[in-house]
Amino acid sequence: MIKFYDLKKVNQRYEAAFHEKFEQFMQRGWYILGDEVALFEENFANYCQSKHCVGVGNGLDALVLIFKAYIELGKLEKGDEVIVPANTYIASILAILQADLVPVLVEPKLETFNLNPDLIVEKITSKTKAILVVHLYGQLTEMDKIEAIAKQNNLLVIEDAAQSHGTDSGVKSSESGVGIAKAYSFYPSKNLGCLGDGGAVVTNDDDLNSIIRAMRNYGSEKKYVNDFIGINSRLDELQAAFLNVKLPDLDADNQKRREIANRYLDEIKNDKVALPFYDGSTNHVFHLFVIRTENRNELQEYLKENGIETMIHYPVPPHQQKALKEFNSLSFPITEKIHREVLSLPISPELAEEEVSRIIYALNHY
CATH class of the missing domain: 3.40.640.10 (Type I PLP-dependent aspartate aminotransferase-like (Major domain))
Structure with missing residues (x-):
């Protein structure tokens, strides 16, 4: 896994x-x-x-x-x-x-979150x-x-x-x-x-x-x-x-994250998967690599069956949380769409090239 x-x-x-x-x-x-x-x-x-x-x-x-x-x-x-x-x-x-x-x-921008x-x-x-x-x-x-x-x-x-x-x-x-x-x-x-x-x-x-x-x-x-x-x-x-x-390794680790992100962006080719926006600059450190798909739960289960662990950041938007009941009646369509569709792929400085390749392969064959 x-x-x-x-x-x-x-x-x-x-x-x-x-x-x-x-x-x-x-x-x-x-x-x-x-x-x-x-x-x-x-x-x-x-x-x-x-x-x-x-x-x-x-x-x-x-x-x-x-x-x-x-x-x-x-x-x-x-x-x-x-x-x-x-x-x-x-x-x-x-x-x-x-x-x-x-x-x-x-509301956020759908492209950048x-x-x-x-x-x-x-x-x-x-x-x-x-x-x-x-x-x-x-x-x-x-x-x-x-x-x-x-x-x-x-x-x-x-x-x-x-x-x-x-x-x-x-x-x-x-x-x-x-x-x-x-x-x-x-x-x-x-x-x-x-x-x-x-x-x-x-x-x-x-x-x-x-x-x-x-x-x-x-x-x-x-x-x-x-x-x-x-x-x-x-x-x-x-x-x-x-x-x-x-701390001295932070910049190098962030650069490794960008390299993995660039591979995902260049090599994932699947119409069912919306890739995140990235302008190629150092204004993104890819704490998370977040894709969107209309069949989020199905895709997550498929990846799990293929030995790939993913996470959802985040499944429930704040305005729908019980703790914030004064906001429960509000509607934020873009936010709700994001929380319904997002799925975070593995991205870590320790991720091996072959693991990145496996993730890309699995997504391209979904």
């Missing part, structure tokens, strides 16, 4: 380095917010061409902390509206709700204060268009970059005046994944950085002195150590 994503295989090449990091961790005897977290924050900020990186407990917390910090800064108020793609993973919407803000769902800039303006009201873009499946959203809309309407732009480690966006656009922050997840299956949960906020905003740095640690910059209503969401010292080991 070709596994969808073999985590054991992905991390096997780092085993010796992980053991060495663990020994250093044990010898140091400092387990929370130590040298490894500080080093990773420096390393990842540099990698993202950013001034600041704040390590937090997970990607959801990273988003929540961004919104809550903007409330502390007076740039958002509870009850403000935040535009968000309707077809995102539910965590994007949960973050908005957990910060006491109001999500306004907007990302937020459609042409549909944003009609959803802007006097209460709209921010746009949360999601670089779904690893492909950068059309940021130039969205930043122009944000600037014209004095909106904040926040990026859910949980699936897009290594795209060409950087955080240079913070100089545009609309303000920007990016939330990352280091969940084990991400392009840069640790061996547990982890996340980070990346920003060029000095004030935002200071508040989030305090808020992740009970709202405290100085021990026993609490300036904000904070939470406990600190990147684990050991997970930071593992991320420091893996």
